[in-house]
Amino acid sequence: xxEKTIYESMVERGLSxxxxxxxxxxxxxxxxxxxxxxxxxxxxxxxxxxLPVIWLEFQDxxxxxxxxxxxxxxxxxxxxxxxISVDYHETLFAAAGKQAEENKEKIMxxxxxxxxxxxxxxxxxxxxxxYCTIGGRSAIDLLEEAASKAMAxxxxxxxxxxxxxxxxxxxxxxxxxxxxxxxxxxxxxVPGCPPIPEVITNTIAHVVLLGEIPELxxxxxxKAFYGQxxxxxxxxxxxxxxxxxxESYDDAGAKAGWCLYKLGCKGPTTYSACATIKWNEGVSxxxxxxxxxxxxxxxxxxxGGGFYKSxxxxxxxxxxRGAQAGFASLGGAALAVGSALYAKKVKQKAAEEFKAQxxxxx
Amino acid sequence: xxWLEFSRGPMFQVALLVxxxxxxxxxxxxxxxxxxxxxxxxxxxxxxxxxxxxxxGLGFLPFLPPKFPGTRHRPLTYIAGGMxxxxxxxxxxxxxxxxxxxxxxxxxxxxxxxxPLVDGFAAMAMIGMIILLSNRIVSPVGRMLTGxxxxxxxxxxxxxxxxxxxxxxxxxxxxxxxxxxIHMLTVDxxxxxxxxxxxxxxxxxxxxxxxxxxxxxxxxxxx
Numbered sequence: 001x002x003e004k005t006i007y008e009s010m011v012e013r014g015l016s017x018x019x020x021x022x023x024x025x026x027x028x029x030x031x032x033x034x035x036x037x038x039x040x041x042x043x044x045x046x047x048x049x050x051l052p053v054i055w056l057e058f059q060d061x062x063x064x065x066x067x068x069x070x071x072x073x074x075x076x077x078x079x080x081x082x083x084i085s086v087d088y089h090e091t092l093f094a095a096a097g098k099q100a101e102e103n104k105e106k107i108m109x110x111x112x113x114x115x116x117x118x119x120x121x122x123x124x125x126x127x128x129x130x131y132c133t134i135g136g137r138s139a140i141d142l143l144e145e146a147a148s149k150a151m152a153x154x155x156x157x158x159x160x161x162x163x164x165x166x167x168x169x170x171x172x173x174x175x176x177x178x179x180x181x182x183x184x185x186x187x188x189x190v191p192g193c194p195p196i197p198e199v200i201t202n203t204i205a206h207v208v209l210l211g212e213i214p215e216l217x218x219x220x221x222x223k224a225f226y227g228q229x230x231x232x233x234x235x236x237x238x239x240x241x242x243x244x245x246x247e248s249y250d251d252a253g254a255k256a257g258w259c260l261y262k263l264g265c266k267g268p269t270t271y272s273a274c275a276t277i278k279w280n281e282g283v284s285x286x287x288x289x290x291x292x293x294x295x296x297x298x299x300x301x302x303x304g305g306g307f308y309k310s311x312x313x314x315x316x317x318x319x320x321r322g323a324q325a326g327f328a329s330l331g332g333a334a335l336a337v338g339s340a341l342y343a344k345k346v347k348q349k350a351a352e353e354f355k356a357q358x359x360x361x362x
Numbered sequence: 363x364x365w366l367e368f369s370r371g372p373m374f375q376v377a378l379l380v381x382x383x384x385x386x387x388x389x390x391x392x393x394x395x396x397x398x399x400x401x402x403x404x405x406x407x408x409x410x411x412x413x414x415x416x417x418x419g420l421g422f423l424p425f426l427p428p429k430f431p432g433t434r435h436r437p438l439t440y441i442a443g444g445m446x447x448x449x450x451x452x453x454x455x456x457x458x459x460x461x462x463x464x465x466x467x468x469x470x471x472x473x474x475x476x477x478p479l480v481d482g483f484a485a486m487a488m489i490g491m492i493i494l495l496s497n498r499i500v501s502p503v504g505r506m507l508t509g510x511x512x513x514x515x516x517x518x519x520x521x522x523x524x525x526x527x528x529x530x531x532x533x534x535x536x537x538x539x540x541x542x543x544i545h546m547l548t549v550d551x552x553x554x555x556x557x558x559x560x561x562x563x564x565x566x567x568x569x570x571x572x573x574x575x576x577x578x579x580x581x582x583x584x585x
Contacts, residue, residue: 243458314467315371335387
């Protein structure tokens with residue numbers, strides 16, 4: 001841990017001014033900023049000290065960390081590990097146990113109000129949070145401590161952002177996302193299961209480098225990466241417009257690359273840069289690989305009514321709906337029969353009264 | 363639960379149940395009213411009368427030239443009404459998202475029409491509705507015959523058509539979920555509204571045709 005700026009530490013590693021400017025330009029583009037913002041990035045890298053990043057994992061599968069290590073942007077990854085310092089990351093850490101925890105405490109105290117806290121995984125709240133403990137302390141406790149000292153929090157993955165898989169019905173551990181517990185710090189959501197690696201690195205870099213929160217959408221996601229739906233940028237979009245849909249995974253339509261809407265694609269309601277940044281060095285993304293989008297960047301996508309059910313199909317269990325429809329039909333029938341019988345009775349009564357009246361008159 | 367989930371999930375389910383309950387009630391209530399026994403000897407086949415009336419009602423009358431006797435006095439209503447009904451039929455039963463919805467509700471689906479074709483029919487239905495509404499507003503008789511329920515019928519049917527179109531084509535730069543939510547809410551409202559309104563003629567039409575066809579057939583006259 002030093003007070004050197006990012007530029008200084010790069011010069012120390014033998015990089016030239018030209019290399020630095022090249023990197024700054026790449027960074028500007030990677031952060032989704034306009035070219036006019038380049039001087040801002042250069043200035044930030046020249047003047048700001050390296051800020052530590054603390055990465056906490058709670059109820060997670062470490063898939064987001066796995067994704068991070070597979071970021072195909074070498075500049076950003078190097079930047080993140082060499083120049084921005086990730087000082088605490090349980091999965092990537094060589095150290096473990098008491099030593100590692102002590103180091104974390106030290107950094108949190110030394111850089112209070114300056115470090116960036118990254119959270120991966122949801123936080124269980126049921127039964128005082130006993131379902132996730134580290135070193136004998138509950139996830140709630142650890143999060144509250146770290147959050148109170150952090151400058152900003154980045155919730156990486158759908159679990160940390162919205163509760164994710166642990167939060168899915170019936171949510172046995174009472175899992176919630178970070179923003180459900182922490183109310184007084186800026187929180188950036190980087191949802192996805194996992195998020196695109198470059199989106200993770202770029203968002204962290206943005207906050208650490210520029211010391212500011214990127215522009216967010218209504219769900220707290222950086223607009224630069226979550227501004228458009230998968231459907232908006234989907235290479236299969238023309239087939240949607242034409243109404244050419246694959247009916248199964250191996251029919252002629254699927255082989256011809258037709259739209260997967262009928263097979264349950266959630267692209268139209270899913271905001272993510274999957275179709276543009278793609279995965280594994282830009283090789284492909286789910287829809288390109290002939291699988292519908294699951295909608296993993298959206299809250300409660302696990303409970304969205306089924307991955308393979310068309311977006312047009314109402315969510316919920318078909319059997320229950322059928323049973324209810326049956327009851328509604330019976331109810332309608334009973335109402336009709338009842339009212340018909342009642343009407344008949346009224347009619348009979350009126351007829352009798354009419355007869356009696358006539359008799360009287362006669 | 364967000365608005366989209368609400369409008370597609372519980373709200374849709376409630377609307378569907380109200381629709382089913384209401385329509386079953388209306389259907390049985392009409393049938394249970396019964397009709398007087400006809401003691402006269404039949405002069406023709408009631409069944410043949412029913413078949414004839416459907417052939418005429420669905421296969422012949424809608425395809426008459428507008429100047430034909432019986433339609434020539436109000437060709438506008440005739441043409442615009444036809445545009446609306448045919449367009450609506452194609453949109454509801456042949457567009458991809460709707461067939462997927464039917465598949466989910468009924469458990470089976472059927473082939474869908476290409477999107478540009480459905481688009482054409484949807485536009486036709488909406489244009490037909492606008493013509494009919496203008497006609498109603500302009501014509502003094504139309505205005506006198508139209509009560510609050512009729513004006514509402516127009517709105518309740520037009521909104522799902524319009525919002526569906528906008529949603530499918532992602533128009534006006536609004537987020538898809540917002541448009542989808544609005545579309546589903548208008549559909550929910552339509553489903554709830556149908557049993558209480560004259561839109562229920564989509565079903566009662568068939569009762570009327572069947573009963574009259576049978577009676578006319580029995581009497582030995584052209585239905």
